[in-house]
Amino acid sequence: xxxxxxxxxxxxxxxxxxxxxxxxxxxxxxxxxxxxxxxxxxxxxxxxxxxxxxxxxxxxxxxxxxxxxxxxxxxxxxxxxxxxxxxxxxxxxxxxxxxxxxxxxxxxxxxxxxxxxxxxxxxxxxxxxxxxxxxxxxxxxxxxxxxxxxxxxxxxxxxxxxxxxxxxxxxxxxxxxxxxxxxxxxxxxxxxxxxxxxxxxxxxxxxxxxxxxxxxxxxxxxxxxxxxxxxxxxxxxxxxxxxxxxxxxxxxxxxxxxxxxxxxxxxxxxxxxxxxxxxxxxxxxxxxxxxxxxxxxxxxxxxxxxxxxxxxxxxxxxxxxxxxxxxxxxxxxxxxxxxxxxxxxxxxxxxxxxxxxxxxxxxxxxxxxxxxxxxxxxxxxxxxxxxxxxxxxxxxxxxxxxxxxxxxxxxxxxxxxxxxxxxxxxxxxxxxxxxxxxxxxxxxxxxxxxxxxxxxxxxxxxxxxxxxxxxxxxxxxxxxxxxxxxxxxxxxxxxxxxxxxxxxxxxxxxxxxxxxxxxxxxxxxxxxxxxxxxxxxxxxxxxxxxxxxxxxxxxxxxxxxxxxxxxxxxxxxxxxxxxxxxxxxxxxxxxxxxxxxxxxxxxxxxxxxxxxxxxxxxxxxxxxxxxxxxxxxxxxxxxxxxxxxxxxxxxxxxxxxxxxxxxxxxxxxxxxxxxxxxxxxxxxxxxxxxxxxxxxxxxxxxxxxxxxxxxxxxxxxxxxxxxxxxxxxxxxxxxxxxxxxxxxxxxxxxxxxxxxxxxxxxxxxxxxxxxxxxxxxxxxxxxxxxxxxxxxxxxxxxxxxxxxxxxxxxxxxxxxxxxxxxxxxxxxxxxxxxxxxxxxxxxxxxxxxxxxxxxxxxxxxxxxxxxxxxxxxxxxxxxxxxxxxxx
RNA sequence: GCCCGGGUGGCGGAAUUGGUAGACGCGCUGGACUCAAAAUCCAGUGAUAGCAAUAUCGUGCGGGUUCGAUUCCCGCCCCGGGUACCA
Numbered sequence: 001x002x003x004x005x006x007x008x009x010x011x012x013x014x015x016x017x018x019x020x021x022x023x024x025x026x027x028x029x030x031x032x033x034x035x036x037x038x039x040x041x042x043x044x045x046x047x048x049x050x051x052x053x054x055x056x057x058x059x060x061x062x063x064x065x066x067x068x069x070x071x072x073x074x075x076x077x078x079x080x081x082x083x084x085x086x087x088x089x090x091x092x093x094x095x096x097x098x099x100x101x102x103x104x105x106x107x108x109x110x111x112x113x114x115x116x117x118x119x120x121x122x123x124x125x126x127x128x129x130x131x132x133x134x135x136x137x138x139x140x141x142x143x144x145x146x147x148x149x150x151x152x153x154x155x156x157x158x159x160x161x162x163x164x165x166x167x168x169x170x171x172x173x174x175x176x177x178x179x180x181x182x183x184x185x186x187x188x189x190x191x192x193x194x195x196x197x198x199x200x201x202x203x204x205x206x207x208x209x210x211x212x213x214x215x216x217x218x219x220x221x222x223x224x225x226x227x228x229x230x231x232x233x234x235x236x237x238x239x240x241x242x243x244x245x246x247x248x249x250x251x252x253x254x255x256x257x258x259x260x261x262x263x264x265x266x267x268x269x270x271x272x273x274x275x276x277x278x279x280x281x282x283x284x285x286x287x288x289x290x291x292x293x294x295x296x297x298x299x300x301x302x303x304x305x306x307x308x309x310x311x312x313x314x315x316x317x318x319x320x321x322x323x324x325x326x327x328x329x330x331x332x333x334x335x336x337x338x339x340x341x342x343x344x345x346x347x348x349x350x351x352x353x354x355x356x357x358x359x360x361x362x363x364x365x366x367x368x369x370x371x372x373x374x375x376x377x378x379x380x381x382x383x384x385x386x387x388x389x390x391x392x393x394x395x396x397x398x399x400x401x402x403x404x405x406x407x408x409x410x411x412x413x414x415x416x417x418x419x420x421x422x423x424x425x426x427x428x429x430x431x432x433x434x435x436x437x438x439x440x441x442x443x444x445x446x447x448x449x450x451x452x453x454x455x456x457x458x459x460x461x462x463x464x465x466x467x468x469x470x471x472x473x474x475x476x477x478x479x480x481x482x483x484x485x486x487x488x489x490x491x492x493x494x495x496x497x498x499x500x501x502x503x504x505x506x507x508x509x510x511x512x513x514x515x516x517x518x519x520x521x522x523x524x525x526x527x528x529x530x531x532x533x534x535x536x537x538x539x540x541x542x543x544x545x546x547x548x549x550x551x552x553x554x555x556x557x558x559x560x561x562x563x564x565x566x567x568x569x570x571x572x573x574x575x576x577x578x579x580x581x582x583x584x585x586x587x588x589x590x591x592x593x594x595x596x597x598x599x600x601x602x603x604x605x606x607x608x609x610x611x612x613x614x615x616x617x618x619x620x621x622x623x624x625x626x627x628x629x630x631x632x633x634x635x636x637x638x639x640x641x642x643x644x645x646x647x648x649x650x651x652x653x654x655x656x657x658x659x660x661x662x663x664x665x666x667x668x669x670x671x672x673x674x675x676x677x678x679x680x681x682x683x684x685x686x687x688x689x690x691x692x693x694x695x696x697x698x699x700x701x702x703x704x705x706x707x708x709x710x711x712x713x714x715x716x717x718x719x720x721x722x723x724x725x726x727x728x729x730x731x732x733x734x735x736x737x738x739x740x741x742x743x744x745x746x747x748x749x750x751x752x753x754x755x756x757x758x759x760x761x762x763x764x765x766x767x768x769x770x771x772x773x774x775x776x777x778x779x780x781x782x783x784x785x786x787x788x789x790x791x792x793x794x795x796x797x798x799x800x801x802x803x804x805x806x807x808x809x810x811x812x813x814x815x816x817x818x819x820x821x822x823x824x825x826x827x828x829x830x831x832x833x834x835x836x837x838x839x840x841x842x843x844x845x846x847x848x849x850x851x852x853x854x855x856x857x858x859x860x861x862x863x864x865x866x867x868x869x870x871x872x873x874x875x876x877x878x879x880x881x882x883x884x885x886x887x
Numbered sequence: 888g889c890c891c892g893g894g895u896g897g898c899g900g901a902a903u904u905g906g907u908a909g910a911c912g913c914g915c916u917g918g919a920c921u922c923a924a925a926a927u928c929c930a931g932u933g934a935u936a937g938c939a940a941u942a943u944c945g946u947g948c949g950g951g952u953u954c955g956a957u958u959c960c961c962g963c964c965c966c967g968g969g970u971a972c973c974a
Binding site: 251254255258282283296338364367368373382464465466588589694695698700712758762765768829832834835836872875877880885 | 892912
């Protein structure tokens, strides 16, 4: 048979569509397998070869699981809100919905051309009002939930007890109290604002170098704006604990842990000399309190004005104004030299009563801990640098002893070097206060000081998290509108479920306002509302960020056409959690953390039945491409390069070029379009190559020659098995049965472990075997087709039907592997002398160690290597190796 | 700086409860087929020496443990990703 992949693939894709072969039914009696791809943002550029990598992997697993008897849920949809469509609208006036529709159609066509077994009846789109109705609904749930710290869970706001003293103050106080507790709140937030995009951006979008992730400019600055925020830090502990039970890559879990950033320490109150106020600091090292020689408060700290003395007022005010203009970049990276100013005030060290100066410095951040620190320059690098800059005293209280060099130790003891590791306390006792640390080490010191502080009422053990409130609004058009009304009297109300979805209004221009307000502020009629009492209100003009839609889409796939609820409880109960979630590592922290947060809230409210949404996570690696650069390192577009005898030259200048591996990019002209690959080699070849190129989680370069290699394999399969004369054997040979069942075993195991590259190489070996023996039985062929089917489903279906089988190959149970076919009668032992393999010796299976020893020593081959030497020892590992130690 | 990955033929990569390094594929070489070429099929292919049998070397570098190390331990080098004063 000629391998006419175009005809074969068209035929079977039609067959699957006509027969709805991959439709998932909610048959609760079967074991379920929910396999999810991270749904794409349908960009105008279409699919790139990175998309099919993850999609093919999940498709193989799904097809395999179906034939193993699982009820498989394998859906696809579109994360279609987002900036590019809006940007295009600003430029051309085309409604983002139009652009989005077009892009989705293109993506669907491309994905369908790959023969992926999605249930297209479950397709969802985050921009569809029937979908975002429920995104808005979940937002109202967040708004209506508070976190009960005592129970460690979220509860409906109706279950919040309002203290009598608040009630007595009045309605506004009650409202204020409740708002303080909600998981979603509307508040003044100091946020990043990008002058270029005219939008607010999340902290996470502002890169370390002070540029905006989305647009790349450095036009970002800090502004105060009214924003919707989510209190994700309330769930910090739950999000941290939840990680332990998940089958996720360790690296991703570690990144999430670091992002949450839990630390334990103590809050300590310092009295201020001549001021009836206390300064509270957070420290992870209360044990170093004896070494605190000054204090620092953040420029934004509320006590700055009160603390500053008249003499220093001017200098401090100047410093604060200056610091406010700085971006985080200036405050961190560039500030190798720390800056600060003395407030004129002294604080009193509670352990020894000594007065220490209070400084203002921007290396202390208001957003973490209490915004104030006690500085222990001898044992903290940052404090040490600051102390050296401003010539503040450095008192060593922790002797490194033998933990460092004698030279460094004496520097540390003299206060000329910083030591932040463990040591033995010195100068750390105050008998009057009943505290004595000298001679102890760090762990014990922290414990004792914390206990002492708590007893003395000067402080308490505290846990802190780096995780900050999640800024949840954007000044954009193309996002979910908030179901929120701001009334003229200052009240905020949310729409009822009956009033959802709140659709986007038509607007004339998509340009954000100069002040950064959303395009929705131009939406005329839509904008204003009046209630039954005649009270006027204005709708929220912000929209939700792109994260919103992707935070819960895995739940909607369970019941995507449900008009009455986000999903039916019974179905959710059956399908959740997602058994396997595959996508890029770029979502390791944000998307996965936000999703987990929403999920936990929904869990606490009894809306979902699992504590965590994604049981197993797998990150596919990036697919790169070869690129070329000159000796000086400048890049040369691929169409300017020509190859000669394995070397590369510039087409015009003739200069020899160096081949490198780089991300695919338009400028390098090394982008591979899946459509072209499908056209030239077929979908099965594309699928197979993406899996064969290397381990799924590795970063690897694309080569067209590699595609040719797997195409070759498929062609050889088609040629051999498509020839009826090759399938005429009536009884299968032992060797072929062995090769077949080895393949069956290896491929099954490799799919379970997601090691697709080695599974494919095993199938290649089997095919090579078939060419060698020339003929196999039709039964052998059938079994092989089934093994091949998850990987190259079109060709497998074709050969399957050609061999006289009815119906789709996908519905047949996975063939049973028979271990008996793999048993060996002889073992070929590599025989080593002093660890060097000298010859191979074939021996029957099942010999005792003594028998193997004597067989080896008696063999003619061994004589040569034993000449003039005596055997000191023999190592025999039955079935593996023999090593003779000679002297 | 810190954290996490990773360094194996000309190339992508296999193989690690320590047990025949280089499976499979690409490329290359030779042969068959052909008037010829392409395609295909068959064979070979880590390096060095040798006609060959074979020998020596060989998994980033230097040590160590072991009968035996790509695999374990110690110390380095290089590459990729993440991160940034979190007290």
